[in-house]
Amino acid sequence: MIAKNAGALLPQDLISLNGVLKVCDMETVVLGAHLKRAAIDSEVVGDSVLCHIETDFSFRGRFAIPADWCLLGCLHDANNATGCNGTPISSGTAFTVFPGSVSEFVFGADSRASIMLVPLQRLRHKFAKLVHPDLDIPVRLLAMFDLTGSQLGTTLSANFEKVHQHLFQEPRADAPASLIEKELDILLENHLLAGLSAQADDRPQCSRGRRAHYQIVQRAEYYMRENMRRVIYLDELCKAAGVSERALRYAFDDLLGLSPNRYLSMLRLCTAFRALTVADASRRSVKSVALSCGLWDLSRFADHYRHTFGELPRDTLMRAPPAETTAPSTAREIAYS
Template sequence: MAIAGGEDLQACDLVSIAGLLRVCEMEMVLLGGHGPRAAFSSRATSTTILCHGEVGFPFRGRFVLPAEWCLLGYIHQMPEAGWCHGTPLESGVAFLLSPEGISEFKLGAHARLTVVLVPVERLHAHLIALEPHQPAQLARRLSLFKLNQGAQATNLREHFLGIGARLVQTEGTAGTVEVADADVDALIASYLIAGVAASPDDRPQCSRGRRTHYLVVQRTEQFMRANIRREIYINELCNAAGVSERSLRYAFDELLGVSPSRYLSLLRLCTACRSLTLSDASRRSVKSVALSCGLWDLSRFADHYRRVFGELPRQTLMRTPSLESSLSSP
């Protein structure tokens, strides 16, 4: 079933994409030299948030689910390498994210997914029905598995395909998406049954070496974010990660496909983009935003920003209405 295609992708801003989950904000770092293009359809009911879409760019993302929400998802296609907490992701993988700490992942260009956010208590009720004595342990076992050719996997795949198709069909039309509570309950039950039936070979594994690289990238990024306002040197990144420069470069190349210095540059740029999008133009300037992200060469920043996002930083800032005009509007 064809749900979306690359020809439907449109230019969009990072803040809009980051807010698609509604109950939380994603932090996103582009990993390529071109701006974000995507196609998304999203709907919310009183008890469920549903989203289907395709991203036309590689990016590193992270978010924290609120304590009362969990997320079920399915990867329709993943042409380029991706991962979740270092574990490889590929086409045909179903996943469950619980509200426990930061969810960290990388998606490649033209990854297409359907995700459904439901209250934790709703999932918990299904877990107890399936495993009354150890529901929490069962949930951990079902966090990531590939849907192969079994009847249970096929049933779950069809549930995700059906929800994705209905989201796309209703995009731009009046009214709410026609996904009933019974449909969502059927999806949850199908997910749990397919997860229990999955064999060990269906569960992606993170090798010891890859896990080490993931921790190196994680520690390095934490240092970058904590010191983003100032100049950061490669030896500081090595010290923060506890590895040699060669090992640091290997880790970033395997998991992100860019060098540590290139990632730092992209992190600064995307942080500036988010700040410009959310700032009040009457209270902040492009210069203050750039300096707060460690971007000292304003001409170079403006040129790089335009090449990636298709407009100058000033244009992004001016799209946000000032606080005074918002308060004075009827």
């Protein structure tokens, strides 16, 4: 489990950040080359996992929920860079992520979110009790909805704040497991009720222009990932995205606040970090990892790496790689594997 830090923002590496969602293989790209600080923690409660994260830096991430799980969450605080699948989201937004597709998001600096991972069957059972046993869960209605316009939303926001308080502010030994489990069941029920009752105006909207920018960034990033081993020129990205250089730059600036080349540099660095963390030092070298990510100038790579992650590449490589994991069948297997 991730070490509890009493809510203080402390230096964190990407592995700690990627481990927040536990059952998911989350991949992140930081959007600024400075030492990252965050308050992150998680705890298994019954068959579910509670998570909370606060950061002082922006990052882009993507993950997929395993087939038997779903994710509920609330964005307590967010800046205007925060978004999901191209749709901008603000403070007081709740969200639900179902299995079956990759979710992409930007978590802006000085943002704060509480998350609950639950077995999908548990959500279905609760929905059947509240609505109808023969109906399917309306996924689109629960995807994202604002909590600030209704009493149900206010109540749900308070439920998620209790998750934060439990993880960071309350002595956990003083809270009986049965009481926490009951509170989470109430949160699950309120999440469904608030999402199903939300009106069209309560759901974040993505303009046609922003949707176009998201698709441009997606196509360009896919090309970056497919060709990371070699030099990638801006005109290649324009061709891959099907737009002019001006349109490409504008799309990246709008969604990520970075130029395409700057994002490519951060993507290379974060991919190298991820590879070094899981590499066997007796089989791979810093040089081989760097070259596989298209980082040809090794001295410059080491300098940028230390500036971004607070350590040299060889220090990351020499750390023992984390145990290989697969999506577990229960939450408790995750925490103690």
